[in-house]
Amino acid sequence: MLKSVKQYEDELNEKLTSSIFDKKYKWYHFGSNDCSVKNVDDCFNYTQYVSVVNDSIIGYFIASWERPENFVNSLSCINFDSSYPHAFAIDLIRFLKYIKNNLGAKKIIFSTVVGNPSEEYYDRLIKIAGGRVVGTFRRDVLIGNKYYDVKYYEWINKHFVCNHCGNITKKRKCIICEKCGLGEIVTDYNQI
Numbered sequence: 001m002l003k004s005v006k007q008y009e010d011e012l013n014e015k016l017t018s019s020i021f022d023k024k025y026k027w028y029h030f031g032s033n034d035c036s037v038k039n040v041d042d043c044f045n046y047t048q049y050v051s052v053v054n055d056s057i058i059g060y061f062i063a064s065w066e067r068p069e070n071f072v073n074s075l076s077c078i079n080f081d082s083s084y085p086h087a088f089a090i091d092l093i094r095f096l097k098y099i100k101n102n103l104g105a106k107k108i109i110f111s112t113v114v115g116n117p118s119e120e121y122y123d124r125l126i127k128i129a130g131g132r133v134v135g136t137f138r139r140d141v142l143i144g145n146k147y148y149d150v151k152y153y154e155w156i157n158k159h160f161v162c163n164h165c166g167n168i169t170k171k172r173k174c175i176i177c178e179k180c181g182l183g184e185i186v187t188d189y190n191q192i
Helices: 006-019 023-029 085-102 119-129
Strands: 002-004 046-053 056-066 071-079 107-113 132-143 146-156 160-162
Touching (some): 006 023, 085 107
Antiparallel strands (some): 056 071, 107 146
């Protein structure tokens, strides 16, 4: 279940700190020693949630926003407890849907280190969502005295939106919004 980071800030800081030297988390930390939650109260530039099972954190999700363009320019997630892979995956999808539907992200950009065990999952996820692999930067990150390539992904919101009430739909049946009857269904976010 997704919960606010603020409620679990101390536990999350403890988990991030203990993961910094664990080799299985090298894909998340990218060789960085920065291991604390920052900007918890900054909801304008960051969207942060934890995945919780039995009142214990099993994962952490953070999206960094590019403002005023209103798109996510960085997405990070970490799974602390591999005994709940299904719950973590469901919460990741909930997090992405929240960013897309509730916060109205026009685009989501994220990356992964080539060789990360989650790379195949991200490849499938971006294909299902209708996004694309933008490309790969060669020798882009240094982890444990070894250079790795970084693969970049992009998803663009192609949904139709009512310029009056904000109703979102995958298909446009008519020009006038069926929900409010007042707005026009548009695809160009500049018209909203």
